[in-house]
Structures are given as structure tokens and as C-alpha cells.
Amino acid sequence: MENSNRIAILGAGNIGLSIANGLIQSGQFKAGDITLTRRKISLLEEAKSKGFIIQSDNIKAVNNSEIIIVAVEPQQINSLFNEISDDLTPGKHTVISVVSGVSIKQLKTLIKKDIPVVRAMPNTAIAIQESMTCLAASKEDDRAVYDAKAIFNTVGKTLEIDEEQMNAATALAACGVAFFLRAVRAASQGGIEIGFHSDDALAIAAQTARGAASLLLSKENHPEYEVDKVTTPRGCTISGLNQMEHEGFSSAMIKGITTSAEKAEKLYTIE
Numbered sequence: 001m002e003n004s005n006r007i008a009i010l011g012a013g014n015i016g017l018s019i020a021n022g023l024i025q026s027g028q029f030k031a032g033d034i035t036l037t038r039r040k041i042s043l044l045e046e047a048k049s050k051g052f053i054i055q056s057d058n059i060k061a062v063n064n065s066e067i068i069i070v071a072v073e074p075q076q077i078n079s080l081f082n083e084i085s086d087d088l089t090p091g092k093h094t095v096i097s098v099v100s101g102v103s104i105k106q107l108k109t110l111i112k113k114d115i116p117v118v119r120a121m122p123n124t125a126i127a128i129q130e131s132m133t134c135l136a137a138s139k140e141d142d143r144a145v146y147d148a149k150a151i152f153n154t155v156g157k158t159l160e161i162d163e164e165q166m167n168a169a170t171a172l173a174a175c176g177v178a179f180f181l182r183a184v185r186a187a188s189q190g191g192i193e194i195g196f197h198s199d200d201a202l203a204i205a206a207q208t209a210r211g212a213a214s215l216l217l218s219k220e221n222h223p224e225y226e227v228d229k230v231t232t233p234r235g236c237t238i239s240g241l242n243q244m245e246h247e248g249f250s251s252a253m254i255k256g257i258t259t260s261a262e263k264a265e266k267l268y269t270i271e
Ligand SMILES: NC(=O)c1ccc[n+]([C@@H]2O[C@H](COP(=O)([O-])OP(=O)(O)OC[C@H]3O[C@@H](n4cnc5c(N)ncnc54)[C@H](OP(=O)(O)O)[C@@H]3O)[C@@H](O)[C@H]2O)c1
Pocket: 010, 011, 012, 013, 014, 015, 016, 037, 038, 039, 040, 041, 058, 071, 072, 073, 074, 076, 079, 080, 098, 099, 100, 121, 122, 123, 124, 174
């Protein structure tokens, strides 16, 4: 069944457009029910050709929708809410913010009225319905979380978390896409060095990464259980793996994730 809510995505940049594309690919939403805004509207021509409603006027987008997804950068959020808060209507609108580092309390202060607010942290794989989206809201906005889950479940998996875990979710799930992409790139560069053309090396590395993730997701086993099946005694896998650990592989990933989470906490400063 199609979702009957009209959606405005205010700030149709990287993640905003990814969300829009994922929603229509899910088959649950019509492009004509989704309004996309940004100031440089000429950059939304491709989206327009897919049937999305394109606007540079955030107020018109808000008035034409029930679900308001906010996807601007943290430093752009004050002026955005200055523009739209008068037009947000209790009982009609729900705000879903994917903006990193801006708390529910700060969002409610910017909105200035009783509008349900949900924070969502998707990643760019939402464009192909493979997002891991973490959601958080205050107790009184339970119903809005339910609605947000219904939307984001059409474009990947969702997990409801405490708001205090949002910066951690930003690092692990949103930034995480880049971390795993860089790991695939590194693997493909290794592949080139041992004899594959770059396109073959990338195809092998990417499909191998997908297979490894699918093993975990389909069997729900611990990664080391699956690693043990690959590491033949005195074999080449354990030699390569131990060499990577000597070079700091796990440590680099852990330090990168904690650094991103710390940075996420400092992205928004109130003027
Ligand atoms: N990228 C990700 O993977 C990801 C994942 C999860 C969460 N997030 C969060 O999502 C937010 C956006 O990230 P992003 O990477 O998508 O950034 P981005 O590509 O820079 O997108 C932000 C968009 O907002 C538009 N914008 C700025 N001010 C506006 C206004 N007043 N009204 C309407 N549109 C406005 C900008 O376009 P104009 O300059 O043309 O207005 C731009 O296209 C950030 O807070 C980020 O932390 C990102």
C-alpha cells in the first residue's frame, strides 16, 4: 500500500536526494508527493525530470506537505527554521531531522511550538533501499517515531535508539558508509598490485565485501566465527590478516569511528 503522506525534503543535497530516490524506488511513494528544496534550484533538474516537485521556497514546500524532512547542514538550520517555523502547524506536521549534532531540545527551541520531532540518521545507501537508519524521539513523540519507522523501513533497516546515542549512530552508520567504501578501495588497490586490472579488482573487492556482510546479516554469526572458517592453519589468510593487525587495521577503524563521533557532537554551535 502506498504511503499517503506528502513529504518535503528541505535541503536536497547528498543525503536529501538519496532519501528521495530511495523512497520512490521503494514503490511506496510517488515522486509527485515529494517536494525537494534547495537554494540553487538549477541543480535539481535531474530530480525534476523524475517527477519530484522542485522548490526554492521552503514555506510553499512546508504548506504542501505533512512530513518535513530537514537535511541541511548544521550551520544552515537556524536560518531554515527562522523561515519556516511560523508555517509549521501542530496536528498537521511532523519534523524529521537528519541533521547531525542538533538535539531534539535544540530543534524544539527552533520550532517554537508543539510539533512532533524525530531525529533520523540514515546513510547514502538509502538511495538503493539499503540504509541503516537510527531513529530517536522524546517519549511524547512516540507516534511520530512510529510514522518515521514506517517511512524509513521502506528504504532499509531501522533501529530506535536513545537520543544520547545519535552521535555514535552518525559515526557508525552515516560516516560508516565512507569507512567501508575506503576499505573496499584499499582492497582493490591491493588487488591491482597482485595482478588484476583496476575494474576487475574493484568488482572482486566489492562483491567480496557484500558477501562478507551478507554472511553476518543472514546467519547472525559473530564476525570471528566466519573468520575462523577462512583461516586455514599456516595458511595465507591468517598471514595476511595478522600482518594487517600488525599495521593497526582494527585500531585504525576504532580510532576513526571514535574521532567521528566526537566531531559529530561539536558540529552545531548555537549563535
Ligand atoms: N551525507 C550523508 O551521508 C549524511 C548522512 C546522514 C546525515 N547527514 C546530515 O545531513 C545533512 C546534510 O548533509 P549533506 O551531506 O546532504 O550536505 P549537502 O550535500 O551540503 O546538502 C545540504 C543541502 O542543503 C541545501 N540548503 C542549504 N540551506 C538551505 C535552505 N535554507 N533551504 C533549502 N535548502 C538549503 C544546500 O543547497 P543550496 O546551497 O543550493 O541551498 C544543500 O544542497 C547534514 O547535517 C549531515 O550531517 C548526512
